[in-house]
Amino acid sequence: MPYKVSVTEKGQMTIPKKIRETLGIKGQVEVEMDQEQEMIKIKNIPDLSEVKGMIENPGQDVLGIRERMEEEYQP
Numbered sequence: 001m002p003y004k005v006s007v008t009e010k011g012q013m014t015i016p017k018k019i020r021e022t023l024g025i026k027g028q029v030e031v032e033m034d035q036e037q038e039m040i041k042i043k044n045i046p047d048l049s050e051v052k053g054m055i056e057n058p059g060q061d062v063l064g065i066r067e068r069m070e071e072e073y074q075p
Helices: 017-023 062-072
Strands: 031-036 039-044
Touching (some): 017 039
């Protein structure tokens, strides 16, 4: 379902609540944004603290993994 949103002079917009809920976007987080022709794609970047228990080796450096992940998502 398409949503109509306003864009401020600074380029800010509010992601509609239903889309945030669907993507699991909660609070102040970063998302990945990409342009595909005339469309904007938004993807949630999971917080590694939420998936810590899913790491196969609990002894891994979670903060180091997070830093590497954030470097990959730099625009």
